[in-house]
Amino acid sequence: MSASDIKIITVIGSGLIGRSWAMLFASGGYRVKIYDNQPGQSAKAITEIKKQLVELEEAHMLRGELTAMQQLALLSGYDDLSQALEGAFFVQECVFEQLEVKQSVFHDIERIVGKDVILSSSTSCLVPSKVFSKVQNRSRCLVSHPVNPPYHVKLVELVPHPDTAATVMDTTHALMTKVGQAPVLLKKEIDGFALNRVQAAIIAESWRLVQDGFISVKDIDLVMSEGLGMRYALIGPMETMHLNAPKEEMGIKMSQRSQEF
Amino acid sequence: MSASDIKIITVIGSGLIGRSWAMLFASGGYRVKIYDNQPGQSAKAITEIKKQLVELEEAHMLRGELTAMQQLALLSGYDDLSQALEGAFFVQECVFEQLEVKQSVFHDIERIVGKDVILSSSTSCLVPSKVFSKVQNRSRCLVSHPVNPPYHVKLVELVPHPDTAATVMDTTHALMTKVGQAPVLLKKEIDGFALNRVQAAIIAESWRLVQDGFISVKDIDLVMSEGLGMRYALIGPMETMHLNAPKEEMGIKMSQRSQEF
Known part of the structure; x- marks a missing residue:
């Protein structure tokens, strides 16, 4: 498989959850582009991830079939949103749990990406109909709620917007399964999820x-x-x-x- | 320590829970007398326990500091209730979850043992004021509710009768701790315990x-x-x-x- 065949996922936000998602997706062989709106933060995140991957490998707790260095090579950091989103088929948002911030982030993302790109939020407490209220095409939107610490706890709650297409849920379920997580499907949104x-x-x-x-x-x-x-x-x-x-x-x-x- | 210095616990009932308690108490170095009202059942229980102790030792999962054979030597089976209770400072009841049966068992036991012997029930669902309603001296009565499988799950809920003495709760808490369990104290009885x-x-x-x-x-x-x-x-x-x-x-x-x- 050449480098150009590797599918790309963009992670928005380089905090604890963003870094965890980046590590999980890389463990499954995906190329991961990490974006942070604070200049230099995504590069710092990759430095932190490198340290963790090496430690996990030494402790025989590294996930996936690639080495720590192979997984690290799949990661890149971006201060520019358009560059970070280029080529991605899946976007995982991990910014602060503030409704207005998430709404604004997804509004910005939708203006850049194609209409089939899946938009996924890590929110633990906001229902999709609120998070995606400023997105035009909501059929590709869902919440993928991980459990802290996501690298060690496998559960991911997949929560659809009322408009979300079944194929989007299926694709995300398959993606989460492929990277070794344990996805569960909420059939409709509810406060607190399950x-x-x-x-x-x-x-x-x-x-x-x-x-x-x-x-x-x-x-x-x-x-x-x-x-x-x-x-x-x-x-x-x-x-x-x-x-x-x-x-x-x-x-x-x-x-x-x-x-x- | 000579054999006569080893404190004696009587386990009433030789089913799964009774056998588990017998193994736990023996792992802590107590002499355990197992009673079953079905003739021959307590002997069968010890045969079953022997098999388990050997398997646990081979799997390096045997509890306590004694060998499997040393623990086995602490166990004896009885078809006669008076013989089974002789010398015991603590009685753990593990018969069927039928209120009338338990009430009757404790009534019989009280007629045999001294007034300071602690009477403990394994019930998971009956509050002490019901279980011990036919006992005269209820200050030495409590529920010690294990979690299945007790040999592998450490929690034990200690639930007092309204008349139970604080020293009885303390003694039982210390006993459970000594055999490696994790006792918690209910301050008063409530349906379902915690x-x-x-x-x-x-x-x-x-x-x-x-x-x-x-x-x-x-x-x-x-x-x-x-x-x-x-x-x-x-x-x-x-x-x-x-x-x-x-x-x-x-x-x-x-x-x-x-x-x-």
């Missing part, structure tokens, strides 16, 4: 148990880190219920009974 | 997202196994919130905003 809604439920019940005097903060953390977390790192809640042995009716509520173990 | 209440919250929100058409069963499981579970196997929800960077106000609810990442 992960933060489940996390909100966990935290709400945890707070209630602490505030009502049933357990200490330290101990409710242990309930997760020494108990449920270990389980859920292996199997999800639905599989847990499916595997759980049926219990005798004890006069307690179904919502409790169905999930004991 | 773990199953948090799990109920997770499952309720997961079901809602599936039933309202936001995500598939397969993908909501991945949200946990590839996302939150990995995090919670390392740190709890309170520590997660504490470590999370503050976010800009985006017009979304505090309950969501405070837990994004």
Whole structure:
């Protein structure tokens, strides 16, 4: 495969999440162009990434089949947005979690790229219909929400805009799978997506148990880190219920009974 | 230390949970007497435990500082309840999750043991005030709820009866810590204790997202196994919130905003 055959992804923003995406895409063999609107920041990001790739390789934790130096060679930094976007088929935005900033960034990007280029946001809390409200062609827009730290946690939530084409979701799902992530598909947008809604439920019940005097903060953390977390790192809640042995009716509520173990 | 110096724990019931407790207590150097009301079952349980201890030792997963054979030598099986309870300072009940059965078992046990012997139930779903309602001296009663599989998951929820003495909770906490478990203290009883209440919250929100058409069963499981579970196997929800960077106000609810990442 010659250099010109390698597909290009542009990462917008060179902070922690931007650098992580760049490393993930490079680990999958993509050429990655990193843009930052602060002059010199994208070059600094690549220096930081180089250090990390070498450390990961030494620790035998480097992802993908290429060496650290081969992956590094796929990265380039840009202070100019037009140059950064040239040739890209996929754009992953990783700027601050400020709605107006993201709206403005995607407005600027759309004026530069072709209409088939996929526009993806890393937002953890803004629904696509807000993030992409200033984009004309929203059929190629979605949120691809990673989990921190993205290089080590595989989950990516893919959240469509109401106008997003199914092929765009499919292409992004395949891309995330190819770079070794574990994409899940939200069928329609909802505040908090799935992960933060489940996390909100966990935290709400945890707070209630602490505030009502049933357990200490330290101990409710242990309930997760020494108990449920270990389980859920292996199997999800639905599989847990499916595997759980049926219990005798004890006069307690179904919502409790169905999930004991 | 001579054999007579080794403290004795009696495990009531030789099913999966009873065998697991027996292995845990033996790993901590306690002499464990296993009782089962089905003749021959406790002997069968020890045969099964022997097999497991050997496999764990070969896999370098044996707990404690004693060898598999040294731990096995600490175990003995009984078909007679009085013999099984003789000399014990701590009794761990692991019979079926049927309230009447547990009430009856503890009633029988109390007629045999001294008033200072700690009576502990493995129940996952019955509050102590129900389990111990037929016990006269309830100051030495508590629930010690393990998580399946107890040999590999360290969490144990300690739940007091309203009458339970603080020293009984302390002694049990120290015992669980000594055998390498991670005990947490419920300050008062509540349906579901802490773990199953948090799990109920997770499952309720997961079901809602599936039933309202936001995500598939397969993908909501991945949200946990590839996302939150990995995090919670390392740190709890309170520590997660504490470590999370503050976010800009985006017009979304505090309950969501405070837990994004």
